Amino acid sequence: MANASAEKIAVVKEVSEKLAKSNAAIITEYRGLSVGSLAILRRALRPHGAEYKVYKNTLARFAARESGYGELEQFLKGPAAITFIDGDASAVAKVLKTHAKENPLLVLMGGVVAGKAVSAKELKALADLPPREVMLAQLAGMLQAPLTKTANMFAALPRKTAYALKALVEQREAA
Structure with a gap:
């Protein structure tokens, strides 16, 4: 990233800092979701100490490696968004699972919870806790x-x- 623009460096730094502060991170595919639907999801996540952000995958991968969340790289494919979780991961997973049921265009891909990579199936099990x-x-x-x-x-x-x-x-x- 020697020739990277200042904006890209700032984005990588922002993602790295958010990942470093987070207890967990969940990746979802948002292909085809409307802006209104994303706004509803963000509002639903906020009370649980979570933030839903979309970043360019190459920058997010680099930031994940940099911040010790390298396990996230396998899920950062296609139109992916990161949910940064500061609160209870099971409550956030429950919100995401509920929203995915209501809107099938939102797909749980995986994430990192307690320093361990978890699949979409494991996230759904976490949501049921x-x-x-x-x-x-x-x-x-x-x-x-x-x-x-x-x-x-x-x-x-x-x-x-x-x-x-x-x-x-x-x-x-x-x-």
């Missing part, structure tokens, strides 16, 4: 259940003893 907060609550419930059972078991012993003594006292009073 519950949100992070729900999974943490489920984990807390699973960890709490054995403790609750143990506490109830220890509380039941004195309670049953008290019931037995009360029944014995009532039996002797009746006699």
